[in-house]
Amino acid sequence: MKFLLLVxxxxxxxxxxxxxxxxxxxxxxxxxxxxxxEARLKRERLKxxxxxxxxxxxxxxxxxxxxxxxxxxxxxxxxxxEQSETIELNTDIEPKARRYLGYEVILVSLNPYPKANSTxxxxxxxxxxxxxKR
Numbered sequence: 001m002k003f004l005l006l007v008x009x010x011x012x013x014x015x016x017x018x019x020x021x022x023x024x025x026x027x028x029x030x031x032x033x034x035x036x037x038e039a040r041l042k043r044e045r046l047k048x049x050x051x052x053x054x055x056x057x058x059x060x061x062x063x064x065x066x067x068x069x070x071x072x073x074x075x076x077x078x079x080x081x082e083q084s085e086t087i088e089l090n091t092d093i094e095p096k097a098r099r100y101l102g103y104e105v106i107l108v109s110l111n112p113y114p115k116a117n118s119t120x121x122x123x124x125x126x127x128x129x130x131x132x133k134r
Contacts, residue, residue, distance in 0.1 A: 030108055031129045035122050041131065045080040046103065053110065053125045054088065062116035068092050071110040073127045077103075099134070106130040 031039045033050040040047050055072035059065035071091040077100045078084035087098045089107035097106040108128040112120055 031131065033127050033129065035125055044103070044131075044133070046131070047078050048105065048129065048131070049076040050074075050125075050127050051076055051086070053122060053127075056110070056114060056120065056125075058091065058114050060114040060116045060118070073107060073110060075105065075127075075129075077105060102134055104132045104134055106132070 031048065033039055033048070035050055035052060038047055038049040051074045053071065054074050055070060057067075058069035058071050059067070070093050073089055075087050075089065076084055077087060079101055082101055085100050087100065087105065088095075089098060089105065090096055091107060091110050097104055099105075106129060108130050111126050111128070112124060114120060
């Protein structure tokens with residue numbers, strides 16, 4: 001069974017079976033980053049840094065809001081010997097994902113979620129990201 005799966009993936013990668021092959025390659029996991037923290041995907045030679053949470057207007061738990069609000073993160077994405085790029089991703093409005101040199105960076109979640117009468121410190125935020133190679 002594993003052999004057939006390996007052969008199918010190889011055929012798709014080489015383009016021998018053009019129809020029905022998903023050319024998206026996942027990095028196998030989601031990344032969780034705190035502000036100031038970076039993740040390196042060694043095999044891809046890609047580095048992602050969560051620079052800041054630029055906005056958190058999400059409607060706090062325990063309150064009633066007219067608008068759901070939004071959380072916005074600022075990321076620095078770079079690949080060896082390529083120009084780095086600063087991108088902003090959102091929790092509730094577009095863009096929630098951006099492309100960089102054949103990779104798609106997706107904001108999956110931003111935690112903790114705001115609570116009524118509570119302030120979140122910048123150091124407490126954790127952004128969960130998914131990276132896909134296109």
